[in-house]
Amino acid sequence: MLIPLTAAEIPAFTAGCTREHVFGSKALTALRAYGLGDPRARFFVCMKGHEPAASLYLSGGVLVISSDDRADPAPIADLVRRENVTEVDTNWQQCQALQAMLGGTTESSYYMVYRGPAFDEDFPDIQPGELPAVFSILQQSHAYYRTHLHFESWAADLSQRLDRGLTEVYQLMLDGTPVGTGCIASEDDECGVIAAVAVLPEYRHRGLGARISRFLTRRIREKGKTPRLIAGYDAVAELYRQIGFAPCGRWGELYL
Structure with a gap:
């Protein structure tokens, strides 16, 4: 289930940002910069049961996702279509799943630590x-x-x-x-x-x-x-x- 972020879900969103630290820290930093009321940024959390499977940050047509392999790509694809997203940044497995649903072209390389x-x-x-x-x-x-x-x-x-x-x-x-x-x-x-x-x-x-x-x-x-x-x-x-x-x-x- 993919839901728009409210104050009540901020702990779940924060936990979702730890699923992958590079894009997760980007989403978390954006939340800390903009908060929930700034029209330049919107935030979502994808729940799997009672656990957050993904945290999402949308700004300027770019959707940034921190997720694990439990995140269902179908509601994310629906969000992409609904919001006219032009770029999705995520892990390679999810990127491939979303391309199968949405088309488009991809780029990929390494996360590094x-x-x-x-x-x-x-x-x-x-x-x-x-x-x-x-x-x-x-x-x-x-x-x-x-x-x-x-x-x-x-x-x-x-x-x-x-x-x-x-x-x-x-x-x-x-x-x-x-x-x-x-x-x-x-x-x-x-x-x-x-x-x-x-x-x-x-x-x-x-x-x-x-x-x-x-x-x-x-x-x-x-x-x-x-x-x-x-x-x-x-x-x-x-x-x-x-x-x-x-x-x-x-x-x-x-x-x-």
């Missing part, structure tokens, strides 16, 4: 990010940011999360110029999720992206939490293996 040692390294070249500089780096580095995001809405959403201590954004400086960026995009009690690591194209192949990732890894570990991330594709997963991350399952994105 840090299994390496502590870094004995200083990072004087990395500082809190200034949003115009961070956005400029992202736009120059990834086509997605050029085609999908506008600075005003992106900055307003990120500022709200920063003000509430729900995310951290950093920039890497080289000769006084911001050339790279990365963030701790979401957290739960167990983990912090590394995301949006980017380096200006002319500064790539110098190990700067790995340096940002090592800094974020150390920062999460300083909080007593486990660093996690999703590799954008399998070749990127190999790069993260080199700094101590290990695959721990596959995610899927369904595009409709």
Whole structure:
């Protein structure tokens, strides 16, 4: 049974967010940022008997799901149709089940978790990010940011999360110029999720992206939490293996 979230179901929603920590922490962080009354975000919980099998977060046509294998894909597919969802982010097994019902195209790679040692390294070249500089780096580095995001809405959403201590954004400086960026995009009690690591194209192949990732890894570990991330594709997963991350399952994105 899939139900819209109310205050009474928040404990169940929170438990559902632990079914898979990367997308789960994203959904939980969104709930903490927006609450239940903000029209920019809607939340649902999928129950199996008296237990939560999935927690869902819908915003801007993107449905994010943290679930286990008990979650029934049929009511989720009905929600996708009803709400004109254009993208679903979930585990690979559920992604495939939803594609069989809805059509569309998919992408997939690895969830990754840090299994390496502590870094004995200083990072004087990395500082809190200034949003115009961070956005400029992202736009120059990834086509997605050029085609999908506008600075005003992106900055307003990120500022709200920063003000509430729900995310951290950093920039890497080289000769006084911001050339790279990365963030701790979401957290739960167990983990912090590394995301949006980017380096200006002319500064790539110098190990700067790995340096940002090592800094974020150390920062999460300083909080007593486990660093996690999703590799954008399998070749990127190999790069993260080199700094101590290990695959721990596959995610899927369904595009409709």
